[in-house]
Amino acid sequence: MSPRGGDRPMVPRAQFRSYYGRPIVRPAPWREDVAAYLFAGGLAAGSALLAAGGQLTGRPAMRRAGRAGAMAGTLASTYFLINDLGRPQRFYHMLRVFKPTSPMSVGTWVLSAFGAAAGAAAVAEAAPMLPRRGTLGLARRVLPPVGSAAGYAAAGLAPALATYTAVLLADTATPSWHVAYPELPFVFAGSALASGAGVGLIAGPETPAKRMAVLGGGLELLGMHQIETGKGVLSEPYHQGRAGRLLRTGRALTLAGMAGAALGGRSRVVSALSGLSLLTASALMRFGIFEAGMHSARDPKYTVLPQRDRLENP
Amino acid sequence: MASNSLFGPIDPATDAGYEAAPPRMGFFTDTSVCIGCKACEVACKEWNLVPDDGFNLLGQSYDNTGGLSANSWRHVAFIEQPARAHTTMPAAPQSNVAAARTDVRTGTEPGIGPAVDALAAAGTAGPEFLGMPMSDLPGRSGDGERTDFRWLMMSNVCKHCTHAGCLDVCPTGSLFRTEFGTVVVQEDICNGCGYCIPACPYGVIDRRQDDGRAWKCTLCYDRLGDGLTPACAKACPTESIQFGELDVLRERADARLATLQEQGETTARLYGEDQGDGVGGDGAFFLLLDEPEVYGLPPDPEVATKYLPDMWKRAGLAALGMVASAVVAFAGRRR
Ligand code: SF4
Ligand code: SF4
Numbered sequence: 001m002s003p004r005g006g007d008r009p010m011v012p013r014a015q016f017r018s019y020y021g022r023p024i025v026r027p028a029p030w031r032e033d034v035a036a037y038l039f040a041g042g043l044a045a046g047s048a049l050l051a052a053g054g055q056l057t058g059r060p061a062m063r064r065a066g067r068a069g070a071m072a073g074t075l076a077s078t079y080f081l082i083n084d085l086g087r088p089q090r091f092y093h094m095l096r097v098f099k100p101t102s103p104m105s106v107g108t109w110v111l112s113a114f115g116a117a118a119g120a121a122a123v124a125e126a127a128p129m130l131p132r133r134g135t136l137g138l139a140r141r142v143l144p145p146v147g148s149a150a151g152y153a154a155a156g157l158a159p160a161l162a163t164y165t166a167v168l169l170a171d172t173a174t175p176s177w178h179v180a181y182p183e184l185p186f187v188f189a190g191s192a193l194a195s196g197a198g199v200g201l202i203a204g205p206e207t208p209a210k211r212m213a214v215l216g217g218g219l220e221l222l223g224m225h226q227i228e229t230g231k232g233v234l235s236e237p238y239h240q241g242r243a244g245r246l247l248r249t250g251r252a253l254t255l256a257g258m259a260g261a262a263l264g265g266r267s268r269v270v271s272a273l274s275g276l277s278l279l280t281a282s283a284l285m286r287f288g289i290f291e292a293g294m295h296s297a298r299d300p301k302y303t304v305l306p307q308r309d310r311l312e313n314p
Numbered sequence: 315m316a317s318n319s320l321f322g323p324i325d326p327a328t329d330a331g332y333e334a335a336p337p338r339m340g341f342f343t344d345t346s347v348c349i350g351c352k353a354c355e356v357a358c359k360e361w362n363l364v365p366d367d368g369f370n371l372l373g374q375s376y377d378n379t380g381g382l383s384a385n386s387w388r389h390v391a392f393i394e395q396p397a398r399a400h401t402t403m404p405a406a407p408q409s410n411v412a413a414a415r416t417d418v419r420t421g422t423e424p425g426i427g428p429a430v431d432a433l434a435a436a437g438t439a440g441p442e443f444l445g446m447p448m449s450d451l452p453g454r455s456g457d458g459e460r461t462d463f464r465w466l467m468m469s470n471v472c473k474h475c476t477h478a479g480c481l482d483v484c485p486t487g488s489l490f491r492t493e494f495g496t497v498v499v500q501e502d503i504c505n506g507c508g509y510c511i512p513a514c515p516y517g518v519i520d521r522r523q524d525d526g527r528a529w530k531c532t533l534c535y536d537r538l539g540d541g542l543t544p545a546c547a548k549a550c551p552t553e554s555i556q557f558g559e560l561d562v563l564r565e566r567a568d569a570r571l572a573t574l575q576e577q578g579e580t581t582a583r584l585y586g587e588d589q590g591d592g593v594g595g596d597g598a599f600f601l602l603l604d605e606p607e608v609y610g611l612p613p614d615p616e617v618a619t620k621y622l623p624d625m626w627k628r629a630g631l632a633a634l635g636m637v638a639s640a641v642v643a644f645a646g647r648r649r
Pocket of ligand 2: 480483484485486487488489499503504505506507508509510511527528
């Protein structure tokens with residue numbers, strides 16, 4: 001239904017006109033599955049980078065945690081992606097074309113390739129549990145190098161996986177998403193790094209995870225600051241209502257996680273708490289951004305005012 | 315991809331790869347002659363077997379449909395406005411006899427000429443009783459001073475954009491460009507991802523609740539293939555909805571606009587006709603009597619994909635930033 005109370009439009013009057021206060025652009029029909037999908041994809045991407053780093057620098061615990069995070073993130077994001085389709089059993093129709101003009105098409109292919117690599121890397125972790133002899137013994141010897149290659153492949157695809165979702169949201173007529181297209185990829189990249197770092201910090205207080213937490217969290221906060229302050233009336237939805245609350249809590253948790261990572265020293269407890277804080281923050285950010293965009297689509301003000309402005313001050 | 319594929323004037327069918335495509339077809343909806351009968355809404359539902367949209371009383375003048383949706387592919391908007399008494403109507407003929415003798419064209423050329431009902435004209439000398447609780451037609455008596463109230467009506471529809479956001483972002487290839495330059499959903503392909511819905515700058519396309527797939531006006535693709543007029547245009551009794559070759563419609567609209575402005579309708583304007591606008595012009599465009607937002611239309615729509623190359627660039631930069639951060643994180647000797 002339109003946002004009407006009684007027979008009076010609930011939008012501020014006088015500044016712009018509308019048709020009975022009804023929305024002009026249509027909000028995406030997505031449930032919060034899509035916000036969860038954004039988080040899970042970012043988590044998978046950040047974790048894959050962490051795993052590859054751990055692999056390269058000889059940190060098996062970090063590698064294992066990263067691969068597990070990447071696998072879990074992939075499975076979750078695939079579930080959320082499919083679950084939100086109007087016709088889930090037709091998921092594979094996504095794979096009948098490749099369309100560079102459709103961020104969702106590009107992303108589906110990236111996710112598929114990433115998922116295969118991250119899956120192989122995660123399975124390879126099981127190698128030490130296999131018997132030494134026979135066919136399985138062969139697998140035991142083959143799996144680790146295959147896992148390494150797959151782990152690097154996943155890490156290579158991770159940046160694309162983390163950032164394409166920003167283009168996915170921005171390439172719409174949803175006012176507060178579209179206007180944020182220059183910064184949104186940086187926010188999502190930062191958020192993905194921070195959640196990957198979160199996985200690393202839960203595994204142990206190691207320097208690379210701490211650095212990743214500070215860099216990722218910083219990138220996310222900077223980008224968000226731009227979006228929240230630099231978009232005129234279209235920044236509003238990022239402050240108001242549920243979106244505002246989610247984003248404010250997210251910011252506080254990111255800061256806490258960054259501080260814990262930077263100052264926690266060798267404490268495993270502080271490290272794990274920082275990690276949890278970063279993971280929660282990343283999820284809250286995605287839900288907040290999702291909600292802000294939906295809100296901007298529901299109120300015709302956010303469609304009319306910026307467009308009027310563009311017409312009158314070209 | 316050819317130049318202008320994402321933005322600017324272009325022939326969409328040719329751009330989509332059709333060789334020797336037929337002329338681009340479209341709608342010109344002249345809202346100045348719309349009488350709000352909703353024949354278009356009904357005809358569309360009948361022909362396309364579109365389910366009902368609920369039976370609601372919205373309290374929005376005579377509009378109980380609300381807007382375009384998965385289940386309403388034509389929507390008649392009703393706007394009640396206070397005084398705009400800056401124009402006077404040409405004094406209307408006092409009876410049908412007089413009407414039969416005067417030749418005041420009121421619609422779009424070559425629209426329908428003034429009605430001449432010989433039988434009725436012969437039988438009546440004065441104003442006739444229409445069975446309504448008023449004895450005369452509005453504006454028929456007196457010297458044609460306009461009342462301090464006007465009613466705007468407009469039959470809205472999918473714009474069949476030159477650069478269609480819905481089509482650009484569809485990941486399954488379900489939405490496609492027809493040889494007539496229109497935009498159509500293939501219901502056997504759509505998996506209901508819903509991406510087209512926020513991508514439309516006009517809020518037209520919609521996902522059907524119980525069915526899960528996206529639906530919108532097809533510009534009666536099935537009828538076009540057989541050389542027929544789309545159902546809504548066929549049913550429209552005032553030729554407010556005109557169907558035809560887009561080039562011809564554009565000329566007709568320019569002429570109609572000139573006539574209206576001559577008659578003092580200074581607020582009349584064309585909407586979606588300009589090929590330089592943010593969507594490269596609409597395949598279904600309009601003549602409006604007020605600002606677009608009054609009718610629930612965006613004042614300056616833009617296809618988001620116009621900025622897509624830029625968006626991918628920004629994403630690429632952010633991706634590089636991610637790689638750099640990871641490198642920095644792991645750089646240096648182990649402590
Ligand atoms: S008006 Fe919307 S649904 Fe129609 S072609 Fe344009 S973008 Fe697609
Ligand atoms: S909902 Fe259907 S038509 Fe719309 S973008 Fe998805 S697959 Fe294409």
